[in-house]
Amino acid sequence: MDDLKTLWQQALADIELHISKANFLTWFKNSKLVEKNDDTGAVVIGVSSHFAKEWIQGKYNKVLLDILQNIDDTITRIEYIVLSSKEVEKKLFEKTKKVKEQPSGNQVGFIEFSADPETNLHPRYVFDSFVVGSSNELAYAASSAVSREVGKRYNPLFVYGSTGLGKTHLIQAIGNEIVRVHKKRKKVKYVPSERFVNDVVWAIRSRRMDDIKSKYRNIDVLIIDDIQFIGGKERSEEEFFHTFNILYQNNKQIIISSDRPPAAIPTLEERLRSRFEGGMIVDITYPDYEMKLAIIKNKLQEKGFSLSDEVCGLIASKIQRNVREIEGVLNKLYFYKELKNSDIDIRTAEDIITNTLQQNTVHIQPQQIIQTVEDFFEVSHADLINKSRRKEIVLPRQIAMFLMRDMLGMSYPDIGDKMGKRDHTTAIHSYDKISKEIMKNKSLNQKVILIKEQIQKNPS
């Protein structure tokens, strides 16, 4: 495959010398060598449009053949095909783009076009595309068990984890899997808890509670996303409680997700909490480096887009908290590549990633980092900045220095200064040590991520 690419690169470089730039760009842009048959000596060249095919075939066939034969004398003839627009990766309407007024956010669209109207499940969320690693293998195992033995094994299944780690993906995948296996025999319904609340509110307003009851109570698999939003909304909680009981008594499967464990949802009623806790509770935690790398590779494959291993590694190490951010960065890189039509080197990638992450770090002061680290480890400010070498002080101190470098990009002398007039080499050592340590030590990594989250949550 790479051979074809290099061969074509060589040929293109040569062609460029023979024809004008305008012609080259128009006809050879997005072309590629698709296939080379060593037996017959035929090569297949894919071009971007039918016009390009006619043109190259009619005008440049001989030149092209000469050039190719110069590079590889086994080639005897050329065939041409038109690549599909997806392969060409170009915007179809670049030139004719006419921005009509976009309907506002309130305009209801056909949700059916993306999600299944019956189940509300999005077809893109399936087990196959879910990357399993140590941070989510328990959740994954429980989920696939549920999809195999609906309503019997783990009921209710409660999945919790921070935002952007794949809860929705996982619970929708259960739904999709059940639909796939049981066809239409099992009635699956995916409901964001917000929708449930809206339904209840609507029913109260229009005095149609019976509709709600019948809507939610004859379901075989009820999937409720982000249940924490239901907390504190009494009528919805009550309605949900009854629905839950009825479904549960009839051995119907209930799957719930939340951003925290049931015990930590502050306004949730006690009787609901105890019911959630009666089933299987699994968590999804932050992915480690290797898993993030796997996720990146997966996404790249989905998009048909490639990046060097170096850049992938950079993304995986820079983005700590959130898989969704990875997707965001990838999209940016992708657009960048489209725009410049060149490969992305490590420097550009670094810029793009820092830009993306910077939105979060703009208002953070070094003082905040120190404060949060102190709070987290429950050490006093005096302890943190004095010369103590006690282990329980040294680690927080190093983490604080690491974070100042990592989140704010402060200079080492500056960091040393902030931490009780230490030498800059101490700062360098701390940064290097923690950087290495979080790669190896999972629990430390979790801690660092938690602290970061705290810092970002409480901008002073």
Added chain:
Amino acid sequence: MNVIILKNNLKEGLSILSGIKKESSQLPVLKNILLEARDDKVYVTATDLEIAVVHGIPAKILEKGSVAIPFSVFLQIIQNVSSERIHLEKEGNVLRVYTDNYTAKIATTPPDDFPIIPSIEESKKQHVVFDINTLLDGFSSVMNASQMSDFRPELSGVLLHMLHSTFRFVATDSFRLAKKEYIGKKIDTSFQDDDSFIIPLKTVQEVVRIFSNEKGTLRIDCDMRQVLFETESTTLISRLIEGNFPDYELVIPKEFDTKVTCNKDEFVSALKVVSSLSNRLHEVKLEIDEDLKHMKLLSSSHEVGESEHLLTVKVEGKPLSLSFNWKFLFDGLKHVSSDTVFFGFNSEQKPSLIQSPQDETYLYVITSIKSG
């Protein structure tokens, strides 16, 4: 090349090419059109590398040949020349355009530099022959519901779908959907059941513009990558949109909370008058209260004021209060052919339907604007 041609014929021919965008920073030759004199006709060709149009103009051919000339200059000359008969003669690298009392010399580009117009792949070719009016009616009934979209390129066009010996024209921008059907029994076609392809919106607009003056039949050839529209004098070839059109049947509602029948013209004029005070979202609210006899159309805009219009309508079902983008409503009503119009309304989350009670071949599905 040396020809004599009638001004009006040439003018008409050039106007057919005028819709093809002839600006290209990349390839200057696209600003040109190709003139080819052969077989009693002068063929004029323009392309933007997405669409190509070839049109034949009857002429007296004294000498065959071809030449590429800049379109805009040529068009200006032909539009303003007063004589009926125009001579076109190629002399070296220039085209001499002359009449009894006028001469112009236009610098030309070698015809070889003009793009080669692709053709449909013979082995995969399917065809259908339409009455031109039928085809144009099908396109214009639905094309307003389509919109250029980079995110969903498959919606930036009109779907032509052959199903159960009907031809369906479908377009949607995911906020509304229009569908027009033709019973295909008498239609000459080699398409199989459930074959479909998506024609880019730009192409549809050009087809409607170019062929609207013609009568008779039009043949469509298609190899599932490209489509060719062909009449005796004109051919248009275009790339198709690749991708899968969403399952449009899913969004067509079958049940309704409130069914309303009313006079179409009354509704349209009420909508027009009320729309003048609608807000930036073009929002118009339709209300039917418990008595189920009248429909109220309401609009209000913070800056300008508010208005309401009362209509007597026939209602079946529940009271109603729903907001719509009036432009979307209007797009749908335009193609209802009968005097009365049927509305099937549903609650906010679900789409509603607009249709003629007499004519089931056309329907329009519309989503509402969330209130508040």
